[in-house]
Amino acid sequence: MVTMRDVAREAGVSKATVSYVVSGSPLISEKTAAKVRAAMEKLGYSVNHTARALSTAKTNAIGVVTSFFNDGCFSLSAGTYLYSIAAAARRHGYDTMLLTGEDSAETIRSAALSRRIDGVVILDVCNDDPRIGAIKESGIPAVLLGSPSDSQEVDVVDSNFEQAAVSLVAWLRDSGHRSVLFIGWPESVYARNLNYAVRFRKSLMEACEAARIQVSAIYAHDVTLGASEVIQRALRDCPFATAMIIHNDAAVVGAPQAFERMGVHVPEDLSVVTIVPEQLGEGMQIPFDSVRVDVDMVASRTVDRLIERIGNPDAPTTVELLDQPLNIQGSVRALHVG
Numbered sequence: 001m002v003t004m005r006d007v008a009r010e011a012g013v014s015k016a017t018v019s020y021v022v023s024g025s026p027l028i029s030e031k032t033a034a035k036v037r038a039a040m041e042k043l044g045y046s047v048n049h050t051a052r053a054l055s056t057a058k059t060n061a062i063g064v065v066t067s068f069f070n071d072g073c074f075s076l077s078a079g080t081y082l083y084s085i086a087a088a089a090r091r092h093g094y095d096t097m098l099l100t101g102e103d104s105a106e107t108i109r110s111a112a113l114s115r116r117i118d119g120v121v122i123l124d125v126c127n128d129d130p131r132i133g134a135i136k137e138s139g140i141p142a143v144l145l146g147s148p149s150d151s152q153e154v155d156v157v158d159s160n161f162e163q164a165a166v167s168l169v170a171w172l173r174d175s176g177h178r179s180v181l182f183i184g185w186p187e188s189v190y191a192r193n194l195n196y197a198v199r200f201r202k203s204l205m206e207a208c209e210a211a212r213i214q215v216s217a218i219y220a221h222d223v224t225l226g227a228s229e230v231i232q233r234a235l236r237d238c239p240f241a242t243a244m245i246i247h248n249d250a251a252v253v254g255a256p257q258a259f260e261r262m263g264v265h266v267p268e269d270l271s272v273v274t275i276v277p278e279q280l281g282e283g284m285q286i287p288f289d290s291v292r293v294d295v296d297m298v299a300s301r302t303v304d305r306l307i308e309r310i311g312n313p314d315a316p317t318t319v320e321l322l323d324q325p326l327n328i329q330g331s332v333r334a335l336h337v338g
Contacts, residue, residue, distance in 0.1 A: 002045045011039035022093055037091065061095040062306060063117040065104055065131060067124045077249055077277040077295065078123070081145070084299035085121055091300075092307050094118070105134035112138035119306045121145055125158075127193040141309040145302050146195045153317045155309055157302040160321040161196055161275075164291040165203035167326050168245055168273045171289065173211040176335030177243040177271060180208070181234045182217045183251050190219075200247050200275065216241065220248050228254030235262060235270075242335060243271040246288075252276055253284050267333035281327075288331040293324050 004022070008015045013036060020028045021036040028036075039045075064085055066078065086096045097117055101107040108131055111117050118141065122131055125146025132152050135142045143155045172180060182204060184190070189197045201217075208215040218234040230251050234244070246252045252274045259266055266272050266288070278292040301320060308315065 002043045004045075006043055007036065007039045007045050010043055011036045058118050059116060060093060061097050061117050062089055062303070063097045063099045063108075063111050063120040065099045065108060065120055065122050067100070067104055077280055077293075080277055080279050080295045081123060081299055084296045085145075085303060087296075088300040088303035092303060094303075094307070105130045108134040108140065109138050112140040119143075119310045121302055121306060125195050127195055127198065141306060141313060143302050143306045143309065145298070147199065147319065147321060148195055151317070151319065155305050155317050156319040156321075157298065157305055158196070158321055159293050159298055160323045161200040162203040162321070163323050164275050164293075165200050166207045168275065168291060169204060169207035169211060169213065171273060171326065171332060172243050172245070172271065173213060175243075175271065175332050177213065177332075179214045179241045180216075180243040180245055181238055181241045182215050183230055183234055183244060183246040183248055184217055184219045185248050186221065187219045197247070204245065204247075220251055222250070228258035231255050231258040232262060235264065241270075243273070243332070246272065246274040249276065249280065252286055252288070253280075256287060267331050271332040273332060275324075287329055289326070289328050291324050292327045294322075298322055 004018050005015050008018045011018065013032065017028060017032065018036055021033045064082060066082070082098070089096045097111075099107050099111055099120070108120060111120070120135070120140060120142045122129070122135070122142060122144045123146070125144050125148050127149040129144075129148050132144070132148065132150075132154055135154055136152055143157055144151060145158060147156050147158045182201070184201060185194075185197050190201065205215065216234075216238045218230055218237065220230040222229055228251065230248070231244075231254065234241075246255060255272065258264075259270070264270050272288045273290060274286065274288050275291040275293065276286055278294045279296070280286070281290060281292055301322065305318065305320070
C-alpha cells in the first residue's frame with residue numbers, strides 16, 4: 001500500500017508537507033502542492049477521507065448551493081460549473097454536496113448547524129441575496145460565485161462580466177457598427193436580479209451609450225437547448241440592425257440554425273458576437289466571435305479560495321473578477337465608416 005511517506009519521497013518533500021497538501025492547507029505554495037498531487041497520482045495514493053475527518057473534526061466536504069427556479073431558467077452552463085467545482089474540490093481531497101431547496105438560506109443554516117460540510121460555494125447569486133445573511137449568521141466559510149451589489153465581506157470569485165460587455169461593444173464599434181441587437185435571457189432572470197445577467201446588460205448598455213451605438217434589447221421566452229425563437233423575433237422586429245450581441249446559452253446554440261432557416265449569412269448580412277462558456281463553445285462548435293468564459297478556471301479559483309478560507313477564517317475577504325479573452329472567429333464584418 002502506498003503511504004504518505006512514499007509520496008513525500010517521490011515529490012522530494014517532507015511528510016509534513018504532504019500532510020498539509022492533503023488537508024488543503026493554504027500554507028503550501030501552489031507549485032509545491034502541484035508537485036505533491038502529481039506524485040500522489042503517479043503512485044496511486046488514495047486519501048482515507050473518513051479517517052482524516054475523524055482525526056481533524058472536519059467533514060472534508062463542501063456544499064454547493066444552487067437554485068432551481070420554477071420558470072425553468074436553468075442555464076446550460078450551470079451543469080458545467082457544478083462538474084468543474086466537484087473536480088476542483090476532489091483535487092483538494094474534498095467531496096461535494098449539492099444543497100437545494102425552496103429556502104436556500106434555511107438550507108445553509110441547517111447544513112452549518114448539523115456540521116455536514118466545512119464550507120459552501122454559492123451559485124446563482126442575486127443582488128441583495130438573502131443567503132449572504134445566512135452565511136454571516138451561521139459563520140460557515142463561504143465563497144460567492146457571483147458578485148452581488150453588497151457581498152457583506154463574504155469572499156467573491158466570478159468572471160468579469162463588465163469587462164466582457166465592454167470588449168464586445170468595442171469590437172463592434174471599431175468595426176463600424178452603430179445599430180445592434182442585444183439578445184438577453186428571459187425577463188424573469190433580470191427581475192430576480194441574477195447578477196451575471198444584470199451586470200453584463202448594465203455594462204453593455206453603458207458602453208453602447210458611450211460609443212453612440214443604438215441598441216435594441218430582445219428577451220427570450222424559451223430556454224430549451226437550441227431555442228431560437230428570440231433570434232427570429234429580433235430579426236423580424238429590428239431588420240436594420242447590422243450586428244447582434246447574444247448573452248443566452250440556449251439562443252447561441254440555436255442561432256446558426258435560425259440564421260440558416262431565415263437565409264441570413266454571417267457576417268455578410270449580420271455580424272454576431274456572444275459571451276459563452278469555453279466548454280460549451282468548444283463542445284457545440286459555436287462559430288461566433290465571443291468572450292469565452294473558462295468555467296474550469298473560475299471554478300478552480302473559487303474552490304481554492306474556499307479552502308483558503310476554511311484554513312484561515314480570519315483572513316481579509318477578497319473580490320476576484322477574472323478577465324476572459326475575446327476569441328475571434330470571423331463573424332464580424334468591418335463596415336465603412338463615413
